[in-house]
Amino acid sequence: MNIFVINSGSSSLKYQLFRFPAEQPLCSGLVERIGLENSIITHKVFPATEEEQVVRRTLALPDHRAGLQQVLQLLTDAEIGILRAPGEVEVVGHRVVHGGESFAATTIITPEVKHEIRRLFPLAPLHNPANYLGIEVAEQIFPQARQVAVFDTAFHQTLPEHAFRYALPEELYREQGIRVYGFHGTSHRYVAARAAAYLGQSEARLITVHLGNGCSIAAVRGGVSVDTSMGFGPLAGLVMGTRSGDIDPSVIFHLMGQLGYDAEQVADLLNKHSGMLGLTGNSDMRDIGHALEAGDPRAALAYEMYAYRIKKYIGAYAAVLGGLDALIFTAGVGENDALVRRLACQDLGFLGIQLDESVNALRAPGLREINHPESRVKLLIIPTNEELEIAKQCAELLGVNM
Template sequence: MTSFTVVLNCGSSSIKFALFDAAAPDRHPAWNGKVQGIGGPAPDFGASTVPVGPLALGTEQPYTRALQRIREEILRWLDGRPVAAVAHRVVHGGARYQAPVRVDAQVLAELKALVPLAPLHQPFALEAMEILLREQPDLPQVACFDTAFHRSLPLVEQVLPLPYAAFERGLRRYGFHGLSYEYMALALDERFGAGARGRTVVAHLGSGASLCGMLDLKSVATTMGFSALDGLMMGTRTGALDPGAVLYLMEIEKLTLQQVGRVLYHESGLLGVSGISADPRELLACEADAPRAALALALYVRRAVREIGSMAAALGGLDLLVFTAGVGEHSVVLRQRICAALGWLGVALDDAANARHAGLISAPASAVRVAVVPTNEEWIAARHAQEVLAPL
């Protein structure tokens, strides 16, 4: 009988799930879906065989209730078929966890200490682990870390310009979105071969966003650093910010640490500048009549262009630029605006190819190839679970 690996990708307001054949996971899940809008007024549930519909989670422990609903739906879909393992996307592995690991009480406790470094994601993945450890202790769980892919970063990219003792305590640049970049390294090698092994920048543009500069398909530079706040402007996160602004908020405006955290993680980025939405699609729809929406999008593009330039500088040039994740894969307009501002690097788009979301969207004469490649974090996590549990 076929057994399945369940992959959970837990965020602060959504939980994605996917089921893969545990013996040899196909890149396309046997079943997948998500609960979104958790904690908001109208959460809903949708899966590949179930229409999206409203979900009553209540106001008390909505996240726990969402996990329970997903569990019920998965068991219904399995119809008696076994689960071999559960794989979790975990944003932060810290200095210790640089490879996937089977979850036990000690691992869980150590990962809880990293919650302040990734408060939008870490607590929720750990909640799912804790529930399963308590209720199904014999079910293997594997934690797969977004920071692990960036273990190849050279030391000069890891060290922060603080007293060196801070680096020795773990205050360093880690990098994130590693499961996405790991998949991209594999997919780009398959699609472009040696053409992807040069100076490549992958732009993971979603509600969270970052860039990864790769040489020989290994991470050598990235925009997120010690936390998932660094680098690009995001849906509700600031990206790179003058630390003096944080000191000002606390010292002059008297915001508490908790209030500052909320501003930086939940009230900034596209949402904060526009005052309208964190979703670029909504801002693009109203930018002609909403100056702050237009400003937010202009700033989003400007920050992406500046950071791509910094990646090119770190790589010594640019051969391949790849867009992935929700915005990167689907926003024709933002891809066009970003690439238009990169003409100085030799980037030139084929507008027709970009409009149809083709795999290669650069013009034939472009000095830099530009590609659109869907990411697949869940499959990478399922594969890691298979590898970790193979000797058992």
């Protein structure tokens, strides 16, 4: 069975095609700068034996539909295509960021499910609208495929009530669903499962640190999420590319009461103009790394703040778990930025966390240990693969592996 996975963002679209039950990746790709003149498609084909083939095209893609149509052309291309016709895609798996309290598990997309995803737009304004658009376009391009939603929030539905409730009047939870949901669940679940398998400890106490454009951290015991840093929406917790993370709500009252902001402007400020972008003028960690090397003091402070916030959560979640077996770094920054990892682990010897700085500074693919041999806690880099996890969830739902 061919499962096509779409991770659709506001201006980009990541995709991967798998053959199941072999879990074999056939191709993957990224469409960037959708809506601009010079959109870029990078499409990789994985032949069984030779080197992977990479096709890069720059062209104008006005919207997600045009983007996905180009992807379909590449999938069915006479030379490098993997499929003869779109009908060979039997399942399309979609990453959907916010599932609210309605979805604790992977779900076949029906008109009701789409309605619920739309209802949650205000809670994940950077994500759910793009995810929804991806579904609408995929329904047209692959009309005979089953469309499945895999929610970022699902993995965190196991949080105990004392962790997921806010100290607000109860009716706001009961009637309005105001509570912690947590995000990046597909990634936290995937790396936690890989870590447990690597350690040979199914009951392991793990802290998983997902550092991409959005950043979150989770406490996982026995494969189950028990706490996480994002909350009602994907804005709380760690400092991110463009999002503030934790902030005293009094700042919002001041912005609105004294400085004339309206609700939309506050949301825009905290979601799109804060975090590393607000601190340094750049949201991409590679650019901030270059600024740091060039001696920019704003970049140095931003790095410290970014790592300090991670460190505070490591301390908090070690307490939540009553000890720690492994700490896992994942996603773009977590997998690649040695300085962030070094700063976040600094002076945590009292918790049994000891980094091997020279191993940490090396680059290597795949899962690897970066702890000192005497470290009580294993420190691991595990590349995330949200697309594979989504495909696995689809296969499980549809009984393909059975």
